[in-house]
Amino acid sequence: MNRSIFLSLAFHSIMIVLTALSLPFMMKSPIDVPPILTIDLIQITDKTSIPFAAKASKILEKLKKEEEKRIVSQQAPPSEKKKEKPDRIALPDDLNKEKKKIVKKKQNPKEVKDEIRQASEFEKKELFDPSQIAALIDKSKEDNAETLKKNNKLTQNSVKNAFSNALTLSQEDALKAQIFGCWSLPLGLPYQKNLMVKIKLKLKPDGTVLRSEILDHARMNQPGQGFYKVLAESALRAIRICQPLRVPPTGYEKWKDLQLNFDANEMLKG
Amino acid sequence: MKKILLIIFYLFAFNNSLYAIVEVDITRGNLDPLPIAVSPLYIEPGSEDITQNGKIIKNIGEEIAKVIEKNFKRSGLFNPLKKESFVQNPDVAHIKPRFEDWRLIKAQALVTGKVTISEDKLRAEFRLWDVVAAKEMVALAFSTTPDNWRRVAHIISDKIYQRLTGEEGYFDTRIIYVSETGEKTQRVKKLAIMDQDGANIKYLTLGNELVLTPRFSPKNQLVTYLSYFKNLPRVYLLDIETGVQEVVGDFPGMTFAPRFSPNGEKIIMSFAKDGNSDIYTMNLKDRVVEKITDHTSIDTSPSYSPDGKYICFNSDRSGLQQIYVMRSDGSQVKRITFGKGLYGTPVWSPRGDLIAFTKVHKGKFFIGVMRPDGSGERLLTENFYQEAPSWSPNGRVLVFYRETKTDSDGKGFSTKLWSIDLTGYNERLIKTETDGSDPSWSSLLSK
Numbered sequence: 001m002n003r004s005i006f007l008s009l010a011f012h013s014i015m016i017v018l019t020a021l022s023l024p025f026m027m028k029s030p031i032d033v034p035p036i037l038t039i040d041l042i043q044i045t046d047k048t049s050i051p052f053a054a055k056a057s058k059i060l061e062k063l064k065k066e067e068e069k070r071i072v073s074q075q076a077p078p079s080e081k082k083k084e085k086p087d088r089i090a091l092p093d094d095l096n097k098e099k100k101k102i103v104k105k106k107q108n109p110k111e112v113k114d115e116i117r118q119a120s121e122f123e124k125k126e127l128f129d130p131s132q133i134a135a136l137i138d139k140s141k142e143d144n145a146e147t148l149k150k151n152n153k154l155t156q157n158s159v160k161n162a163f164s165n166a167l168t169l170s171q172e173d174a175l176k177a178q179i180f181g182c183w184s185l186p187l188g189l190p191y192q193k194n195l196m197v198k199i200k201l202k203l204k205p206d207g208t209v210l211r212s213e214i215l216d217h218a219r220m221n222q223p224g225q226g227f228y229k230v231l232a233e234s235a236l237r238a239i240r241i242c243q244p245l246r247v248p249p250t251g252y253e254k255w256k257d258l259q260l261n262f263d264a265n266e267m268l269k270g
Numbered sequence: 271m272k273k274i275l276l277i278i279f280y281l282f283a284f285n286n287s288l289y290a291i292v293e294v295d296i297t298r299g300n301l302d303p304l305p306i307a308v309s310p311l312y313i314e315p316g317s318e319d320i321t322q323n324g325k326i327i328k329n330i331g332e333e334i335a336k337v338i339e340k341n342f343k344r345s346g347l348f349n350p351l352k353k354e355s356f357v358q359n360p361d362v363a364h365i366k367p368r369f370e371d372w373r374l375i376k377a378q379a380l381v382t383g384k385v386t387i388s389e390d391k392l393r394a395e396f397r398l399w400d401v402v403a404a405k406e407m408v409a410l411a412f413s414t415t416p417d418n419w420r421r422v423a424h425i426i427s428d429k430i431y432q433r434l435t436g437e438e439g440y441f442d443t444r445i446i447y448v449s450e451t452g453e454k455t456q457r458v459k460k461l462a463i464m465d466q467d468g469a470n471i472k473y474l475t476l477g478n479e480l481v482l483t484p485r486f487s488p489k490n491q492l493v494t495y496l497s498y499f500k501n502l503p504r505v506y507l508l509d510i511e512t513g514v515q516e517v518v519g520d521f522p523g524m525t526f527a528p529r530f531s532p533n534g535e536k537i538i539m540s541f542a543k544d545g546n547s548d549i550y551t552m553n554l555k556d557r558v559v560e561k562i563t564d565h566t567s568i569d570t571s572p573s574y575s576p577d578g579k580y581i582c583f584n585s586d587r588s589g590l591q592q593i594y595v596m597r598s599d600g601s602q603v604k605r606i607t608f609g610k611g612l613y614g615t616p617v618w619s620p621r622g623d624l625i626a627f628t629k630v631h632k633g634k635f636f637i638g639v640m641r642p643d644g645s646g647e648r649l650l651t652e653n654f655y656q657e658a659p660s661w662s663p664n665g666r667v668l669v670f671y672r673e674t675k676t677d678s679d680g681k682g683f684s685t686k687l688w689s690i691d692l693t694g695y696n697e698r699l700i701k702t703e704t705d706g707s708d709p710s711w712s713s714l715l716s717k
Contacts, residue, residue, distance in 0.1 A: 186347075227436035
């Protein structure tokens with residue numbers, strides 16, 4: 001009797017552990033774009049009045065007097081919002097209007113587009129992983145081997161896709177063609193850098209985006225990676241412009257989680 | 271029993287592959303410039319008009335927007351949309367844009383702003399909006415005297431450029447060059463300076479003496495240039511802010527192209543001593559001259575790498591003029607160009623990733639770039655005669671000068687300033703009052 005209870009307990013424990021390890025939602029999920037931060041303020045000295053060389057001494061004195069000409073930069077005040085009606089007790093009609101609005105939002109699929117998720121500061125901290133940064137730095141060092149590696153990745157992807165049988169080649173091509181047209185590549189990107197942004201999407205059955213996450217988000221905060229934020233934003237913009245995405249009418253369970261790998265290297269290297 | 275357990279184990283162990291995420295590689299996109307709407311800056315009611323050079327500028331908000339638009343257009347990275355298509359008024363757009371209206375005209379970014387002028391003070395604020403994501407990206411305000419309005423427009427352009435491209439802008443900068451007038455054989459050459467867009471041209475010398483190769487310091491508003499005094503070459507140092515200039519030294523024989531070190535403490539140049547041209551540096555504090563190369567060949571046009579550790583220069587030590595790189599103490603000299611033709615005027619990019627050069631091949635002149643090890647040579651532009659490339663402070667654009675051929679009557683000769691970006695497609699003439707040559711780009715004024 002005791003033996004059976006013990007065995008039952010042991011097997012149940014194993015089952016729980018295996019389930020926890022294999023369920024996707026138990027995995028650590030990366031996060032989305034951070035809220036946009038305003039850039040540092042600048043100090044501008046008076047360098048506009050270019051004196052004629054021969055009159056240098058007079059102009060020096062003049063410059064001292066013109067101290068107040070300095071340009072001062074400051075943070076612009078927050079955007080003014082239109083004044084709302086003065087506070088008053090809501091009338092029953094108002095309450096009804098509000099209710100109606102809420103109902104409308106739920107029914108209108110277009111309203112759902114704005115649900116592309118912004119990550120909180122708390123989530124960002126969670127994502128920080130030094131080992132991942134090291135991996136990324138190593139990756140950025142790679143030069144010519146990049147193309148070869150990419151080809152390998154493609155093969156792996158196709159194997160993965162074939163295994164899951166989520167998209168046929170023509171379906172994948174249709175999706176690619178749609179996004180090609182929406183993606184405006186930032187033209188100021190540096191050469192010889194790792195210009196790949198991976199974005200994980202959670203899709204609705206009609207192809208609209210429920211949630212988007214940038215997978216290697218930590219790169220944005222690294223020094224010298226300012227271009228990466230620009231690239232990631234351009235990719236997110238492309239997804240927003242394109243949605244609803246051209247997804248197959250069937251097999252939602254297979255493609256509801258989709259990863260788009262935006263790679264600018266190939267285009268820039270031409 | 272064992273079999274059942276094994277099946278359960280395999281089911282869970284390989285469960286991940288059942289959840290394998292579908293990956294799609296996006297390797298192509300649209301390479302058109304980013305469509306951006308620059309709404310005229312709204313003028314606060316009660317603001318005064320601006321008077322500049324005797325002219326009254328009535329709508330300063332529109333003028334600032336025009337300067338920003340032109341900057342973007344010239345950069346080749348943005349496509350400013352036509353104002354006629356704008357639906358929303360500037361004042362309302364600045365408070366809360368109706369993004370649907372801006373999406374209709376295919377704008378992906380929107381610039382709005384407000385100007386207030388009172389008591390001889392101009393205050394300009396701007397906001398950059400991501401039209402697709404419907405959110406604000408940057409908001410800043412600047413206050414200054416009203417006659418500085420063009421600089422405010424350039425600074426706003428830089429902030430937007432930086433936010434949208436991830437690299438520093440280059441609009442709040444100036445270009446110093448040699449202004450040329452008169453016949454080809456009797457050119458009057460003056461030092462001139464202007465904003466990078468060709469506005470605000472000012473002449474710094476009278477044209478009595480020949481001036482050559484002005485070069486900006488990468489750190490501040492100092493300029494070094496070469497001038498002939500009683501037929502002897504003299505290197506000068508000119509402070510653009512104060513107008514004070516001083517003689518750095520008289521040098522014997524042929525002297526070429528003095529240029530600053532990255533920290534601005536030294537100048538590097540070449541001059542001929544005992545009939546042989548070598549590269550020398552001069553410490554500006556103690557004026558000590560140090561010989562860097564010692565070779566029987568002609569070594570000229572030295573330029574430091576941005577970290578100051580290396581110098582690129584051209585030399586004919588291999589028999590033909592080629593580009594070499596060495597450590598800043600003159601050791602480890604290495605030839606980096608092996609292509610057909612002659613290579614000269616190497617200039618190291620402020621980003622450090624490229625060296626710009628002039629190449630002469632089959633009677634044609636090319637401006638090109640290559641990596642510091644000599645690989646990845648790309649010729650950006652080709653013409654009858656062009657040379658002297660100089661980098662924008664962000665290392666994305668080159669300014670150089672180009673000569674036109676003289677016709678059979680001896681007419682038609684001119685020298686003009688041109689700019690080209692690293693793609694090689696965005697080549698633009700910089701309009702100047704007179705002919706121009708030997709341009710040099712300043713660092714950012716507002717850095």
